[in-house]
Amino acid sequence: MKNMEESELIERYIANDLTEEERMVFEIRLSADDNLRELLRIHQLVDQELGDEKQLKLLNDLNDITSKPYNKGLSRVAKGAVAVVCLLVSAWCIRYMLTPPDTQTPVPESVPQPAEPLLPAKSDSATIAPNSPIAALNSSDFRPNPSLDGLIGTVVRGNGSIEASFVKPVPNTRLLTQSGYARLSTEGFFRINDGTAKQDDIRLLVFSNRDTDFSAGKSLLSMNPVIKKDSNDDFLFSASVSTRLKPGLYYIVLTEAGFNEPITVTSFLITQ
Amino acid sequence: MQQGDRDYEWLEAVRSGDKKGLTRLYQYIMPSIVKLVVRYGGTEEHARDLFQDAILILYKKLQQSEITLTSSFSTFFIAICRNLWANHLKKKSNNHVTFSDEVKSMYDDQLDWHELEEKSLQVRMLYKAMSKLGDDCRQLLELFFLKVPMDEIMARMKYGSYEYVRRRKFMCKNKLIEFIKKDPSYKELTENQNKEL
Structure with missing residues (x-):
């Protein structure tokens, strides 16, 4: 009292x-x-x-x-290795884009000039020719997504225990649809640098160019990777899926389960 | 997202207490904090406390004035954690852990590290004491602290009379003060304040 x-x-x-x-x-x-x-x-x-x-x-x-678990830390990635991977991807990309596309799709005789470049030139990729079939399509479906486009070919997490790179598809690979379906195949490799990550944690997610925020965005589809260990203790992954996607620009994001940021990214285009 | 945008987003998340942004920051930066803490003998639990303390320090600072980042946000944030952890280790033992003060000194003119650390310690101590109270007491005190009118408190807590609310409030507050006095941080803070006087 x-x-x-x-x-x-x-x-x-x-x-x-x-x-x-x-x-x-x-x-x-x-x-x-x-x-x-x-x-x-x-x-x-x-x-x-x-x-x-x-x-x-x-x-x-x-x-x-x-009170919730955080995404386990990934150790610092060897910058040299990343740089080499980026250079290889860029070189591959340029070589690929300079090679005429292997396509059976008839090119329209007359196609309208786009109001603005559909895929602005990046230092490591070529532009789409204005008279290409893509240019005739809805430009917003092909507009690069700034959230994901800048991450192509890079390993995003500086403190990560996983370093990874896509070998296929090289950025901006064109895929044709047959009866509305496209065959999407991807390959690459990754290395686990410490014990905090497991090979089964790798996720391959496909996003459209309209996702502005990867961590909040919902993927269009998830690809199940087949993972093999190579002689250097690296892991090779591959995944393939036949999917119905409308014409546009898409991104494949490699990430780790429960981790809401990309580790590395590549892109592809669906054309009719 | 560009680095500059991300720095801005995180600073804003702390300033506004935006839970979504803070969750993203937690996911991004915790591995680095855990590595720092574990390297110097701490645990993940310590790292979580450190994250909370650092956020509180920044939050309090941002309520007072602006911070101009002269490094990336994550470098800045880790520097705060490193500083807090070094102080913690210094208090716990006689082992003097030396951390690079390079980043800390970059912000010395903007932050009174000692004052902010003390504030953060106080707030967390109070909050910890609150969490030790029963649900009923905690809810009642929260309503009082937030200056909710007495009639509304009576209705919300389903208490029968004004007098009962008043008595129960004092009983709960005294219980809270008891918990605060028992907290080891309280003793530490009181000693620090006495030293300063």
């Missing part, structure tokens, strides 16, 4: 709710009583810090966030 009365007195003092006389008596007590001073300090601290609604919500959220 005494505690309760004391607490009430302290609260009234903080709220400036004491009469002049009560205040004087309280302050005299305060100057002589260490325990009362300590109690006053705690009351002030509690009122100040726990009365901040935004901060209270933040603390609740932080507790919730950190």
Whole structure:
């Protein structure tokens, strides 16, 4: 009971709710009583810090966030190896794009000039010729996705334990559809640099060019990779699927289960 | 997403307390924090606490004033964690762990590291004490701290009288203060404050 009365007195003092006389008596007590001073300090601290609604919500959220497992750390990727892989992919890409496409699809005699380049030239990829069949299609379906396009050929996580690269398809490979279906095949390799990741954690997800946020986006499809270990302890993956996709630009994202960022990305185009 | 955009997004997530953004930051940066902590004898649990402390420090700082990033956000954030962890180790033992102060010194003119660390410690101590209370007491105090009107508190908590609410509030608050006084961080903070006086 005494505690309760004391607490009430302290609260009234903080709220400036004491009469002049009560205040004087309280302050005299305060100057002589260490325990009362300590109690006053705690009351002030509690009122100040726990009365901040935004901060209270933040603390609740932080507790919730950190109670969930995080994506296990990946060790630092060998930059040299990544650079070599990027160079190889770029060189392959340029060579491929300079080779006439192997296509049976008749090219329309007259195709309208697009208002803007459909696939702006990147340093490591060629542009689509304005008179190509792609140029005649809806440009928004072929517009590069800035969230994913910049990640092509790179290993995104600097502190990762997985380094990976696509060998196939090279970026912007054109796939033709037959009766509305396209045969999508992918191959590549990855290396696990520490024990935090497992080979079965690899995921291959296909996104359209309209996904603006990979971590919140939903993949159009998930490909089941077949994984083999090679003599260098690297893993080779391959996956193949026949799928119905409308003409447009798509991205294959290699990621790790439960990890909501790409490890590496490649792209392909569906044309009719 | 470009690095600059990401830095901005994370700074904004901390400033606004955006849960989605903070979750992304947690997923991205935890492996680095765990590595740092484990290398110096800590556990994943310590790393989680460190993440919370660092967010709180930044949040408090951003409520007061702006921060100009002179490095990437993740470098900055890890520097805060490293600093907190070094202080923690210093308090726990006599082993003086030396971390590079290069990044810390980049922000010295913007952050009062000691004050912010103390604030964060205080807030987490209070929050921990609150979480030790029973649901009923915690809810009641939260409503009081958020200055919800008495009538509404009575209705929400299904209490019968104004007097009961008042008495129960003081009882819960005294319980909270008891938990705070028992917390080891409280002793540490009190000693620090006495040293400063």
